[in-house]
Amino acid sequence: MCSLEAERQRLAAERQNFAPLTSRDEIQEIARLAQPPQPLMEHDLQGKSKWELEVMRIEIFARQDRRFRRPALQKYFEGQPGYKGQYLPEEFDKAAASLLSDIQKKNATFIMEYQKRQ
Numbered sequence: 001m002c003s004l005e006a007e008r009q010r011l012a013a014e015r016q017n018f019a020p021l022t023s024r025d026e027i028q029e030i031a032r033l034a035q036p037p038q039p040l041m042e043h044d045l046q047g048k049s050k051w052e053l054e055v056m057r058i059e060i061f062a063r064q065d066r067r068f069r070r071p072a073l074q075k076y077f078e079g080q081p082g083y084k085g086q087y088l089p090e091e092f093d094k095a096a097a098s099l100l101s102d103i104q105k106k107n108a109t110f111i112m113e114y115q116k117r118q
Helices: 003-016 024-034 050-062 071-078 089-099 102-117
Strands: none
Touching (some): 050 071
16 A cells, blocks of 8 residues: 555544534534623523523633532533633632622622522
């Protein structure tokens, strides 16, 4: 076998060992995360389950790599692309003023107030 053909076969075999870099869902999630936060409106929250509202609120903190005491939330965010979970809750709470934008703070408060009315 000529060396060119052997090289083609080697490269083809290597390609089979690699999964695609990102799935379509991961690409959409990366694009969404790259967008600056927008102020939430009432219609953004309507029809959401208690779990969805909780995840929406907590996601604001998770985007800044806060860890969570509730195992279900921690497990959920560990499965999300880009999440590192580097801040313990106590560390994050001390640094939140500098880590979160004004819009993120307002959105978290808005969701929490909406949750209380449900």
